[in-house]
Amino acid sequence: xxxxxxxxxxxxxxxxxxxxxxxxxxxxxxxxxxxxxxxxxxxxxxxxxxxxxxxxxxxxxxxxxxxxxxxxxxxxxxxxxxxxxxxxxxxxxxxxxxxxxxxxxxxxxxxxxxxxxxxxxxxxxxxxxxxxxxxxxxxxxxxxxxxxxxxxxxxxxxxxxxxxxxxxxxxxxxxxxxxxxxxxxxxxxxxxxxxxxxxxxxxxxxxxxxxxxxxxxxxxxxxxxxxxxxxxxxxxxxxxxxxxxxxxxxxxxxxxxxxxxxxxxxxxxxxxxxxxxxxxxxxxxxxxxxxxxxxxxxxxxxxxxxxxxxxxxxxxxxxxxxxxxxxxxxxxxxxxxxxxxxxxxxxxxxxxxxxxxxxxxxxxxxxxxxxxxxxxxxxxxxxxxxxxxxxxxxxxxxxxxxxxxxxxxxxxxxxxxxxxxxxxxxxxxxxxxxxxxxxxxxxxxxxxxxxxxxxxxxxxxxxxxxxxxxxxxxxxxxxxxxxxxxxxxxxxxxxxxxxxxxxxxxxxxxxxxxxxxxxxxxxxxxxxxxxxxxxxxxxxxxxxxxxxxxxxxxxxxxxxxxxxxxxxxxx
Numbered sequence: 001x002x003x004x005x006x007x008x009x010x011x012x013x014x015x016x017x018x019x020x021x022x023x024x025x026x027x028x029x030x031x032x033x034x035x036x037x038x039x040x041x042x043x044x045x046x047x048x049x050x051x052x053x054x055x056x057x058x059x060x061x062x063x064x065x066x067x068x069x070x071x072x073x074x075x076x077x078x079x080x081x082x083x084x085x086x087x088x089x090x091x092x093x094x095x096x097x098x099x100x101x102x103x104x105x106x107x108x109x110x111x112x113x114x115x116x117x118x119x120x121x122x123x124x125x126x127x128x129x130x131x132x133x134x135x136x137x138x139x140x141x142x143x144x145x146x147x148x149x150x151x152x153x154x155x156x157x158x159x160x161x162x163x164x165x166x167x168x169x170x171x172x173x174x175x176x177x178x179x180x181x182x183x184x185x186x187x188x189x190x191x192x193x194x195x196x197x198x199x200x201x202x203x204x205x206x207x208x209x210x211x212x213x214x215x216x217x218x219x220x221x222x223x224x225x226x227x228x229x230x231x232x233x234x235x236x237x238x239x240x241x242x243x244x245x246x247x248x249x250x251x252x253x254x255x256x257x258x259x260x261x262x263x264x265x266x267x268x269x270x271x272x273x274x275x276x277x278x279x280x281x282x283x284x285x286x287x288x289x290x291x292x293x294x295x296x297x298x299x300x301x302x303x304x305x306x307x308x309x310x311x312x313x314x315x316x317x318x319x320x321x322x323x324x325x326x327x328x329x330x331x332x333x334x335x336x337x338x339x340x341x342x343x344x345x346x347x348x349x350x351x352x353x354x355x356x357x358x359x360x361x362x363x364x365x366x367x368x369x370x371x372x373x374x375x376x377x378x379x380x381x382x383x384x385x386x387x388x389x390x391x392x393x394x395x396x397x398x399x400x401x402x403x404x405x406x407x408x409x410x411x412x413x414x415x416x417x418x419x420x421x422x423x424x425x426x427x428x429x430x431x432x433x434x435x436x437x438x439x440x441x442x443x444x445x446x447x448x449x450x451x452x453x454x455x456x457x458x459x460x461x462x463x464x465x466x467x468x469x470x471x472x473x474x475x476x477x478x479x480x481x482x483x484x485x486x487x488x489x490x491x492x493x494x495x496x497x498x499x500x501x502x503x504x505x506x507x508x509x510x511x512x513x514x515x516x517x518x519x520x521x522x523x524x525x526x527x528x529x530x531x532x533x534x535x536x537x538x539x540x541x542x543x544x545x546x547x548x549x550x551x552x553x554x555x556x557x558x559x560x561x562x563x564x565x566x567x568x569x570x571x
Contacts, residue, residue: 006102007315011308013098014091014135021090024083029139031076033146035069037154040285042066045278084139092131096123102318107406108386110320117200118317125195126310129188134307137300144293151289158279162268166261166287187239188306192313194232201228258287327405330412333490333520335397336361337383342392344382352378354545356392360538362490365514365521367533369566370542376524379542380493383522385409414484416494416513420476422468427451428460430468431482441486449482450512451475474505481512484519492516494523507532528570539563 015022042065049059103111103119155163205225265280337360345351353375360366368376382390385401394401396412422430431451432442446455454462454475464470471479477497484492494513498506506527513521514535523536533539533553541549541556541563548562556563 004312004315006319007312010095010098010311010315013094016094018087018090018094021083021087024079025087025139026142028076028079028083029142030146031072032080033143033150035073035076036143036147036289037150038069040151040154040282040289042069043278043282043285088131088135091135092127095130096127099123099314099318106318108384115196115200117196117203119314120199120203121192121196122310122314122317124199126192126314129192130307130310133188133303137304141300144289144296147289148293151286155283155286155290158283159268162261162265162283165264166257166283166290187235187242188303189309191232191235191239192310194228194235198228198232201225257291258284261287327403327408328399329405329408330397330399332412333362333396336395337491337520337522338393338395340393340395342382342390342394344378344387344390346387347389352545353382353390356545356547358540358547358550360520360522362520363518364537365535366523367536367539368522368524368542369526369528369539369563370548371566373544374542375545376542377495380415380495380522380524383491383493384413384415411487412489413491413493414487414489416477416480416484416492416497418496418499420468420480420497422464422471422476422479424464424466426461426463427454427458427479430464430479431486433483437486445482445485448485448512448516449478450508451478451482472505473501474509477501477509478512481509481516485516489519491520491522494521494525496524496526498525498527511535528567530567533567541566 099119100123152163155166201224205221208221262280262284265283268280339356339358342353342356343351344353356375356379368379370376381387382394383401385404385406388402396404396409401409425434428442431445446452454471462470468476468479480497492513497513498509501509507529510523510525510527510529510532513523514532530553536553538550538552539556540547543562549556549559551559557567
């Protein structure tokens with residue numbers, strides 16, 4: 001499957017340009033595991049020295065070793081302080097950056113059919129789970145592996161008989177952990193799914209706040225929010241409970257195993273099998289380094305598998321509906337846009353457009369008018385390659401739209417929607433879309449879009465607010481116009497851009513667009529203002545998805561047909 005390759009690329013981002021910090025973090029984990037063993041050995045020597053056991057090191061030597069150990073611990077702390085956080089920071093930053101970059105490579109048509117909540121969940125909650133259950137666990141696994149191996153070696157050196165007994169009793173915590181550990185993977189997946197649903201519900205509740213208030217649907221919306229919140233927290237509760245159960249069972253089983261080893265060791269020491277008190281006590285301590293990794297291993301593996309499952313889910317979403325962008329490159333629109341017998345219907349629905357054939361000449365302005373549901377917006381959507389499932393052909397300078405590189409197409413075409421999206425950033429950043437342009441070009445775009453007033457009064461660094469709530473509808477539309485001018489697109493598509501504006505502002509915005517020279521302008525409009533309609537080079541009249549009439553204003557009025565009726569009713 002294609003997404004398997006993308007999954008490998010996502011995982012590779014954890015280590016891309018991050019090997020030096022990974023190496024330091026791994027080295028720190030190795031040293032940490034070794035220190036645990038050294039501390040256990042010093043504990044054994046101290047106990048034997050205090051009890052007068054033969055062969056114990058003198059106290060002064062143990063004091064020197066302990067002092068060196070303190071210095072080593074301080075150095076290890078400093079190493080861990082520097083390397084581990086930096087490794088984690090780079091790993092997660094590069095992972096999310098790569099995922100978002102792949103997301104931006106999707107076409108408008110493919111992204112429109114997907115749920116944004118999937119990506120919101122993947123880059124927030126899922127990313128946090130991956131950081132904890134995969135990256136951090138890797139380093140912990142290294143430490144536990146070193147201590148497990150070293151502890152086993154020390155125990156064999158102290159007493160092979162006691163080691164055999166200790167290994168036998170560790171079966172208990174292992175079996176106990178296996179009973180519950182594998183359940184973590186399934187519950188982690190369910191948490192991810194519930195978080196996606198919760199994120200989607202929260203986004204809807206906040207985006208539709210004005211609608212909720214106007215229809216007095218606060219209780220009903222709260223119920224929808226509460227249900228999704230309860231589902232999420234319920235799954236998180238199950239996850240926490242399973243983790244606690246795994247740890248509790250592992251802890252109880254481990255204590256029982258240690259108690260058994262201690263009793264056997266005490267008996268062997270008293271029976272004269274050559275075991276010192278220090279060895280018996282340290283044996284019990286070393287048991288922790290055997291039992292803990294064994295008890296945690298099933299849960300650790302389950303968490304790791306669940307984390308990789310989240311990466312796999314993101315890879316599948318990113319790969320969905322994508323295709324190679326290997327179409328023809330166009331430098332601009334020089335001749336025309338030609339539609340030949342274009343028909344289109346959304347999946348499972350009747351056709352919206354029927355046999356559309358028309359020509360939009362380069363550099364001219366066209367109005368697309370018609371009643372509600374006539375297919376005006378759908379026509380503009382097809383011109384943006386918003387859906388390539390149409391019948392017939394759409395040619396741009398003789399090249400069929402489906403054969404044009406999407407990257408090239410988005411360079412040629414700019415779109416202004418009724419609801420202009422404005423980032424929570426400065427006016428200047430919203431105009432430039434965070435890209436670098438020569439200052440004189442920015443100034444020129446501001447002037448041609450009639451944004452001088454807002455720049456003069458509030459400055460180019462004025463923050464537009466969330467969703468542009470610091471701007472009027474007309475100011476948002478002018479920002480969108482300035483974007484298109486700065487981009488120097490050959491084609492400008494405007495879809496009902498004045499629908500939410502007052503009459504005066506609507507007239508001015510439309511006039512501003514018509515004043516633009518050097519680009520093809522195709523405007524879906526409901527504003528049937530004679531002074532504006534006369535300025536269009538052509539008017540396309542749609543009715544029930546078909547072209548009813550075409551021509552300039554005077555030609556259509558003389559026909560006294562459908563356009564004449566629309567215009568007369570609007571006056």
